[in-house]
Amino acid sequence: MHFARKVNDMRSRTIKVDYLARVEGEGSLYVKIKDRAVVDAKFKIFEPPRFFEALLRGRNHSEAPDITARICGICPVAYQMSSVHAMENAFGVTVDGQLRALRRLLYCGEWIESHALHIYMLHAPDFLGYQDAIQMAKDHPNEVKRGLQLKKVGNEIVTLIGGREIHPINVRVGGFYKLPTKQELRGLTEKIERARVAAIETIRWVSQFPFPDFEQDYEFVSLRHPDEYPFNEGRLVSNKGLNIPIADYDNHFIEEHVKHSNALHSSLKARGAYFVGPLARYSLNSDKLPLLALEEARKAGLGNVCNNPFKSIIVRSVETLYACIEALRIIDEYELPDRACVSIEPRESTGFGCTEAPRGILYHRYRLDARGIILDAKIIPPTSQNQKTIEHDLRSFVGDHLDESHEDLKWHLEQAIRNYDPCISCATHFLKLNIERE
Amino acid sequence: MNDTLHGATVQQENLSTSNLLLVGIGNTYRSDDALGLHIARLVKKLQPARVTVKEESGEGAALMELWKNAPAVILVDAVSSGSPPGTVHRFEAHRQSIPIGFFHYSTHAFSVAEAIELARTLDELPANVIVYGIEGKGFGAGQGLSIEVEKSIEGVVAAVLHDVENWRLQSKGG
Numbered sequence: 001m002h003f004a005r006k007v008n009d010m011r012s013r014t015i016k017v018d019y020l021a022r023v024e025g026e027g028s029l030y031v032k033i034k035d036r037a038v039v040d041a042k043f044k045i046f047e048p049p050r051f052f053e054a055l056l057r058g059r060n061h062s063e064a065p066d067i068t069a070r071i072c073g074i075c076p077v078a079y080q081m082s083s084v085h086a087m088e089n090a091f092g093v094t095v096d097g098q099l100r101a102l103r104r105l106l107y108c109g110e111w112i113e114s115h116a117l118h119i120y121m122l123h124a125p126d127f128l129g130y131q132d133a134i135q136m137a138k139d140h141p142n143e144v145k146r147g148l149q150l151k152k153v154g155n156e157i158v159t160l161i162g163g164r165e166i167h168p169i170n171v172r173v174g175g176f177y178k179l180p181t182k183q184e185l186r187g188l189t190e191k192i193e194r195a196r197v198a199a200i201e202t203i204r205w206v207s208q209f210p211f212p213d214f215e216q217d218y219e220f221v222s223l224r225h226p227d228e229y230p231f232n233e234g235r236l237v238s239n240k241g242l243n244i245p246i247a248d249y250d251n252h253f254i255e256e257h258v259k260h261s262n263a264l265h266s267s268l269k270a271r272g273a274y275f276v277g278p279l280a281r282y283s284l285n286s287d288k289l290p291l292l293a294l295e296e297a298r299k300a301g302l303g304n305v306c307n308n309p310f311k312s313i314i315v316r317s318v319e320t321l322y323a324c325i326e327a328l329r330i331i332d333e334y335e336l337p338d339r340a341c342v343s344i345e346p347r348e349s350t351g352f353g354c355t356e357a358p359r360g361i362l363y364h365r366y367r368l369d370a371r372g373i374i375l376d377a378k379i380i381p382p383t384s385q386n387q388k389t390i391e392h393d394l395r396s397f398v399g400d401h402l403d404e405s406h407e408d409l410k411w412h413l414e415q416a417i418r419n420y421d422p423c424i425s426c427a428t429h430f431l432k433l434n435i436e437r438e
Numbered sequence: 439m440n441d442t443l444h445g446a447t448v449q450q451e452n453l454s455t456s457n458l459l460l461v462g463i464g465n466t467y468r469s470d471d472a473l474g475l476h477i478a479r480l481v482k483k484l485q486p487a488r489v490t491v492k493e494e495s496g497e498g499a500a501l502m503e504l505w506k507n508a509p510a511v512i513l514v515d516a517v518s519s520g521s522p523p524g525t526v527h528r529f530e531a532h533r534q535s536i537p538i539g540f541f542h543y544s545t546h547a548f549s550v551a552e553a554i555e556l557a558r559t560l561d562e563l564p565a566n567v568i569v570y571g572i573e574g575k576g577f578g579a580g581q582g583l584s585i586e587v588e589k590s591i592e593g594v595v596a597a598v599l600h601d602v603e604n605w606r607l608q609s610k611g612g
Contacts (some may be wrong), residue, residue: 051467051579073495117499121548134552137559145560151499355599 041394056377077110078357080171082364087173090351093283097177098337107231108327109157114358115316118421120147127209127417153195175341185331199321207300215307220280227287246354266385273388276360278315293322309419346372454536459508463496463515469511470574474514498553523575523586533565
């Protein structure tokens with residue numbers, strides 16, 4: 001593997017990757033080493049100014065789920081969920097019973113899709129030493145097909161509940177526009193059962209990968225619910241004492257402009273950098289996993305807490321299994337509700353929503369007038385919350401691996417960034433194309 | 439942009455396996471990136487025979503699933519290569535790889551070019567795949583196309599219809 005090769009005597013060097021491949025969005029990496037010490041580590045992202053927050057101002061509250069779903073092509077459900085919960089919080093409405101269960105089912109679909117994509121197409125090639133999934137597919141076609149198959153099942157869940165796989169449109173404040181029948185949901189059962197097997201195979205496959213020995217003392221932050229592994233609901237907790245209702249988010253977290261990045265960096269007012277996403281969720285909620293998922297996690301070598309971010313690929317696989325198990329449970333217990341949506345009475349208020357996107361907590365806050373018109377909006381995606389921690393990881397990793405060759409170190413640093421599955425500028429996808437003609 | 443077909447399409451539309459698939463790729467809120475969607479909608483309005491029109495975000499695995507059983511595919515997407523805005527690049531992807539730059543500078547982690555090459559590796563690429571990449575001017579958050587890109591639309595729609603016609607002639611009786 002890449003850890004073996006060493007190059008000696010490099011007193012001063014710079015590692016620069018202008019365009020990071022296999023991360024969602026556009027970003028770059030810059031590390032400067034002088035006299036065998038890291039003097040600078042920047043993970044630079046080109047996030048656009050807060051266009052969506054401005055776009056939402058003056059719009060009706062009912063438009064928020066559809067507009068915010070456009071922020072991310074990979075996790076539109078997360079944006080919809082955080083926005084509807086925030087609006088319902090503002091108007092004093094609770095959505096429970098089967099409507100709540102359907103929302104969890106929709107989230108299961110998104111986790112399966114997003115995790116399968118990251119595990120197989122983006123992260124696995126790093127561990128197996130391939131430039132990308134295309135090269136990996138030449139030697140591991142069956143594994144790549146398994147990843148695509150898993151992702152497809154996630155797509156099918158999102159399509160059935162969300163109305164469309166890309167930018168689902170069936171979610172509304174208070175519930176849904178149209179409900180799936182029991183029969184329609186049962187139509188998915190067999191496919192999800194197969195996905196459950198594929199998820200177990202995934203855990204066993206990735207747990208055999210070579211992992212750098214790299215553990216850090218992180219502050220993990222995630223939702224925690226008394227009865228469930230978290231998707232839509234819970235208190236915000238950490239392993240260093242945070243335990244707050246989501247409405248207190250702004251009292252504990254702060255967003256700051258940093259010079260080298262367009263995106264805002266988030267930190268905890270009391271302690272600085274923190275870590276959101278699968279590793280945080282697992283480390284704070286592994287006791288809520290069903291037995292089968294927990295057993296597979298143990299077999300894969302995970303304890304109750306995982307402090308090695310490179311092992312996030314195992315945790316993502318465990319969460320994929322969890323999403324399959326949870327989806328099957330919800331479908332099995334589903335009874336068609338008597339109404340698709342609870343009624344909403346707008347009022348002058350502020351609403352808070354925070355749900356677990358595949359990459360970690362996604363916070364929304366809206367201030368609304370008496371007619372339910374949005375006066376201002378605040379949206380904090382998981383990647384901007386992880387930026388500080390990503391930079392800390394880069395710094396520590398370089399410090400421990402100064403003897404690696406330039407190429408090996410660059411490879412590992414890109415891999416270290418991909419540990420976080422960063423969604424850098426979620427919605428854009430245009431291609432930068434270079435053509436050389438002779 | 440009209441995307442508010444609330445609850446209207448809970449069941450996924452079944453693609454006809456005998457139709458050519460036209461996929462417009464883009465994002466409504468990313469300026470010129472919306473171009474692929476505009477072109478897909480224009481072609482859809484013209485209702486050409488034996489053509490199924492779809493809109494996608496450009497996520498590669500979803501594209502691979504979408505075109506799985508299609509006999510022919512046309513993809514229309516905005517690109518950024520340094521050419522003058524509005525320049526139209528056309529690739530016959532079933533004959534040759536998409537230029538390497540498509541990979542290295544994609545801002546979607548697993549996007550159009552990657553999906554084409556992965557499908558080729560797994561032997562799942564349709565027999566005919568034509569990719570139109572139209573040079574965009576701006577991809578920042580915002581709505582509306584630049585004038586240069588707007589001007590290219592008519593030509594791309596005509597070229598797409600020409601490809602459709604050629605495919606229909608070639609596959610006649612098939």
